[in-house]
Amino acid sequence: MPDSPTSTPPLLEATGLRFSRDDEPVFGPLDLSVDTGEALLVQGENGAGKTTLLRVLAGLLRADAGEVRIAGQLATPAERAGVLGYVGHLPGLKGDLSTLENLDYLGGLQGRRDASTAEAALELVGLAGYEDQLARQLSAGQRKRLSLARLWLAPCPLWLLDEPYANLDLEGIELVNRLIRSHLDEGGATLLTTHGAYAAPPVRTRLLQLERAA
Numbered sequence: 001m002p003d004s005p006t007s008t009p010p011l012l013e014a015t016g017l018r019f020s021r022d023d024e025p026v027f028g029p030l031d032l033s034v035d036t037g038e039a040l041l042v043q044g045e046n047g048a049g050k051t052t053l054l055r056v057l058a059g060l061l062r063a064d065a066g067e068v069r070i071a072g073q074l075a076t077p078a079e080r081a082g083v084l085g086y087v088g089h090l091p092g093l094k095g096d097l098s099t100l101e102n103l104d105y106l107g108g109l110q111g112r113r114d115a116s117t118a119e120a121a122l123e124l125v126g127l128a129g130y131e132d133q134l135a136r137q138l139s140a141g142q143r144k145r146l147s148l149a150r151l152w153l154a155p156c157p158l159w160l161l162d163e164p165y166a167n168l169d170l171e172g173i174e175l176v177n178r179l180i181r182s183h184l185d186e187g188g189a190t191l192l193t194t195h196g197a198y199a200a201p202p203v204r205t206r207l208l209q210l211e212r213a214a
């Protein structure tokens with residue numbers, strides 16, 4: 001059935017997206033979409049191309065074919081950067097700055113969610129008391145929590161989360177799910193990857209199974 005003229009386009013839509021390295025296909029062509037208020041869980045075994053897909057969507061790698069639309073509009077990587085918050089395997093933090101300085105610095109670059117403060121974000125992710133600790137002195141799980149605080153502070157409706165549960169304890173896994181749930185409740189959307197070892201977020205979740213390209 002054709003879409004009615006009033007239907008809202010997905011927040012993120014990719015069509016015919018394909019990526020190859022040295023003429024070897026990594027994934028695609030594939031189509032995906034994520035609506036406001038929805039999480040899309042990208043599953044696949046190690047090496048299936050999940051991280052590569054997120055990096056292409058984030059504009060960090062160039063697709064060799066396909067289109068990406070944000071809210072129905074074709075969006076270049078630069079245009080996408082303004083709407084998406086990306087948390088990858090590397091925390092993207094400045095090791096010689098404290099947790100609070102990291103959030104202030106990154107907030108200056110990416111803007112800040114209304115009425116939120118760096119201190120409140122640290123408390124939200126369980127890092128209250130660590131305000132003056134250098135990022136390089138944090139454990140892997142604490143660094144992931146700091147990355148989540150940065151994500152939470154960013155005014156970005158679309159979250160791209162690569163293995164967000166990695167390095168987190170049980171409470172940290174619940175924290176990720178809480179953050180995703182409230183982000184979706186506030187009109188955001190999330191695309192997250194997992195190789196399947198962790199539970200999916202308890203939200204409106206669709207599944208995209210990524211297979212290794214032949």
Ligand SMILES: Nc1ncnc2c1ncn2[C@@H]1O[C@H](COP(=O)(O)OP(=O)(O)OP(=O)(O)O)[C@@H](O)[C@H]1O
Binds near residue numbers: 052
């Ligand atoms: N920088 C790189 N240079 C060359 N090949 C790469 C590079 N990064 C990834 N690859 C290859 O691309 C393929 C997809 O890797 P990718 O990291 O996207 O998989 P993944 O599904 O995220 O895996 P995992 O579950 O292990 O994180 C793999 O075969 C990998 O070896």
